[in-house]
Amino acid sequence: MNYDWSVVWRNADVLWEGTKVTVFLAVTTMAIAIPGGIALALMRLSRIRTLSIASAVFVELFRNLPLILVIYSAYYILPVATGVRFSPIATAIVALGLNVSAYNGETFRAGIASIRQGQSEAGYALGMSRFRVMIDVILPQAVRRVLPVLASSWVSLFKDTSLVSVISVGDLAFESMRVRSQTFRVLEMLTAMAVIYWMLGYPQAKLVDWINNRYRVSE
Amino acid sequence: MSLDFSAVFTSWQFLLAGVGDTLALSALTIALSLVLGGAIGLARCYGPSGLRWALIFYIDSMRSIPVLVVLVWTYFALPIVTGVTLPPFWAAASALTVHISAYVAEIVRAGIISVRPGQSRAAFALGMSRTQAIREIILPQALVRMLPALGSILSITIKDTAIAAVIAVPEYMNRSQTVAGQSFHPIEVFLAATVVYFTIIFPVTRVVDIVYARLAYLGRS
Numbered sequence: 001m002n003y004d005w006s007v008v009w010r011n012a013d014v015l016w017e018g019t020k021v022t023v024f025l026a027v028t029t030m031a032i033a034i035p036g037g038i039a040l041a042l043m044r045l046s047r048i049r050t051l052s053i054a055s056a057v058f059v060e061l062f063r064n065l066p067l068i069l070v071i072y073s074a075y076y077i078l079p080v081a082t083g084v085r086f087s088p089i090a091t092a093i094v095a096l097g098l099n100v101s102a103y104n105g106e107t108f109r110a111g112i113a114s115i116r117q118g119q120s121e122a123g124y125a126l127g128m129s130r131f132r133v134m135i136d137v138i139l140p141q142a143v144r145r146v147l148p149v150l151a152s153s154w155v156s157l158f159k160d161t162s163l164v165s166v167i168s169v170g171d172l173a174f175e176s177m178r179v180r181s182q183t184f185r186v187l188e189m190l191t192a193m194a195v196i197y198w199m200l201g202y203p204q205a206k207l208v209d210w211i212n213n214r215y216r217v218s219e
Numbered sequence: 220m221s222l223d224f225s226a227v228f229t230s231w232q233f234l235l236a237g238v239g240d241t242l243a244l245s246a247l248t249i250a251l252s253l254v255l256g257g258a259i260g261l262a263r264c265y266g267p268s269g270l271r272w273a274l275i276f277y278i279d280s281m282r283s284i285p286v287l288v289v290l291v292w293t294y295f296a297l298p299i300v301t302g303v304t305l306p307p308f309w310a311a312a313s314a315l316t317v318h319i320s321a322y323v324a325e326i327v328r329a330g331i332i333s334v335r336p337g338q339s340r341a342a343f344a345l346g347m348s349r350t351q352a353i354r355e356i357i358l359p360q361a362l363v364r365m366l367p368a369l370g371s372i373l374s375i376t377i378k379d380t381a382i383a384a385v386i387a388v389p390e391y392m393n394r395s396q397t398v399a400g401q402s403f404h405p406i407e408v409f410l411a412a413t414v415v416y417f418t419i420i421f422p423v424t425r426v427v428d429i430v431y432a433r434l435a436y437l438g439r440s
Binding site: 060061063064065066067068069072073076077080155159160161162163165166173177180186187190191193194197198200201202204205206 | 279280282283284285286287288289291292295296299300374377378379380381382384385392395396399405406409410412413416417420421424
């Protein structure tokens, strides 16, 4: 068997472009999904029943569907439902955003619920409104507490961005597989893809472990 | 916008066979991952240090590589190295098992280290051997604490099997794509898929929650 690894170097620029798209997708999605998750958590904990039910339905729906199905559905349904033509990358961000917001919603809800009731009671005793208690007392503590979980979600998201390659978004997975089918250097390109993901993901996984140790809640 | 689900209904037998494959692939992957991941988790905690470092490297690598990449590599690149081509179903089962076992191993380890050291010290003070302490004191407590995380592995695996569609495993996602392409009614087909997947996965997460709520007291120490 002869291998020709030079194909990887010859296509380094394509792989670099793909890597940039992968990082862009992960960053943009998280930037949407953190406020999205906080909004879902606040809706869920709201006293207005409609809001709370809507949030629960949204979260349970997207947590119980395969992401690849959400991506395909978004690809076909978004243009018809909205009448707007979405680029593949915009579709990808919507699909990933829905998925990660749902997970973050549960994360924040658990984080808020984990703050002892005495904290909000103390806030009320000082004459703060429900809104101010949430913003000034509960959320700052909850965000710190959910940081390890958010970090894990980030790593999952980073890996999950590879799934948008199925709707032809030019991310690292898509570009690697495209070069593979153009050059027929299957082993070389797929191994290069795996190694690049590994090089990007490994330090992140280790960082998550570190954050987990650093911010561990001790009872 | 009017929806026409006739394509889904006329292909129901074809799609239903896909549900069968999804469930078979999920069940096989879950069974293999629990056994392999359990063994790896134990070896990661109690094995010789050389083996431990190798397993840490394996686990962290699987945490950093997307499951899509593992699937595609196993199906397309592995045959070039080994000369053996696995059928898509078995390639998917192996790739998913290799990936998910790493997560199971981490859950097992987290369960084991969650048991306070005082427990094993007490066991040693009673004259138990290391094996006895692990088997009779640590593992029973650890196992209960692993349950919710292991339960979520069930739904994660079912969701991940949908990615096997990419390597042409004729499971439900793959067959939905086929029907969507042939019928020119992708919206209806994927809406139906949403209902089907939700109907499979939601009860699994609910049952896991209910079972754990009943058993949680066993994990207190």
